[in-house]
């Protein structure tokens with residue numbers, strides 16, 4: 001076997017080993033098909049931020065030592081007179097063995113699932129198609145001629161209800177929204193769940209009739225979308241986002257944005273990471289693009305925030321640096337700064353969201369506000385913060401129970417007392433946001449002409 005080829009195989013396996021070690025050490029899960037999906041839904045700036053957050057110096061040290069050791073072994077192997085003809089076989093076996101050993105040493109939970117096919121998986125991860133090519137105009141039955149003039153769906157990010165004072169958290173992280181709740185304008189729901197733990201799979205099912213349970217039995221991009229329903233019902237749709245427009249493979253969320261009549265990416269088109277792209281920039285965009293489109297139109301706004309996405313300390317300005325590490329004396333020392341910055345990001349989010357709600361206070365408007373998923377903020381382990389993991393029940397619970405609230409302006413409440421009363425009676429009902437399309441259909445008074453997809457899973461169950 002040629003020398004360069006041997007070295008190539010050696011490097012390939014080395015990188016393979018590196019991916020395994022990062023997955024297990026930083027995320028406590030093994031590499032599977034979801035990892036490239038997450039990576040491809042991310043953009044390059046987010047990736048840099050992610051490296052800062054999740055790859056600590058200790059891990060860098062381990063990686064360097066491992067590679068030095070493996071390099072040493074490789075050189076020694078070359079010098080040895082081998083009984084087995086091809087050195088490559090030994091190198092390969094050694095790496096598989098070391099990969100297995102790394103699992104055994106670092107994680108007591110994930111041993112035994114080594115993927116040496118990850119390059120194949122990464123190369124086979126497909127980029128999302130242009131949803132406009134698949135857009136179908138659904139056949140709708142109109143059940144009510146009266147529909148709200150303005151509907152808004154604010155989708156926050158990485159907001160855990162266990163850190164919200166609206167849900168009994170001991171730190172006052174939601175003072176502005178609390179005022180709206182006390183004034184009978186905001187209704188807080190207690191048992192709402194998300195179907196997935198990462199943004200991309202959540203959006204695939206939130207924005208359409210697709211559900212994660214369908215898996216590959218149908219294509220998510222061929223399902224009926226919320227925009228399809230809204231357009232058929234006469235709504236002008238706008239998408240205003242402080243998240244990225246560009247991902248490694250053109251991110252899935254932007255594809256949904258382009259289905260709207262207007263799509264605006266308020267911040268840096270490649271990322272919403274620096275201080276300059278704090279979520280408050282979206283307030284100006286909402287004012288600017290509010291009431292776009294023909295006067296006759298009813299309007300639906302999707303507003304996508306950066307919220308509390310890691311790295312938390314980059315999500316709020318200095319003026320919101322209220323909670324300090326010292327405020328968490330009962331927590332482990334290493335956790336205190338992170339908890340303080342996470343809570344500050346929620347406090348700032350409270351300010352931004354209440355500002356957006358107030359922009360609509362004079363209109364006839366109903367606004368849904370929820371997070372795409374929550375985070376595991378030391379919920380499952382003392383040393384883990386990040387997207388929740390399916391392989392840990394505590395983590396799964398932390399990531400899938402999301403804050404969810406509905407704001408109804410005074411004029412909406414007087415024009416639609418029926419909707420208001422029903423929602424008010426459903427605060428404790430169990431509901432998953434992949435059924436949101438059916439709730440929206442109830443609010444605008446339509447249903448699918450073929451009874452197959454009846455509005456069974458609506459939060460309202462009006463029709």
Ligand SMILES: [Zn+2]
Pocket residue numbers: 157158198199200372373
């Ligand atoms: Zn997310």
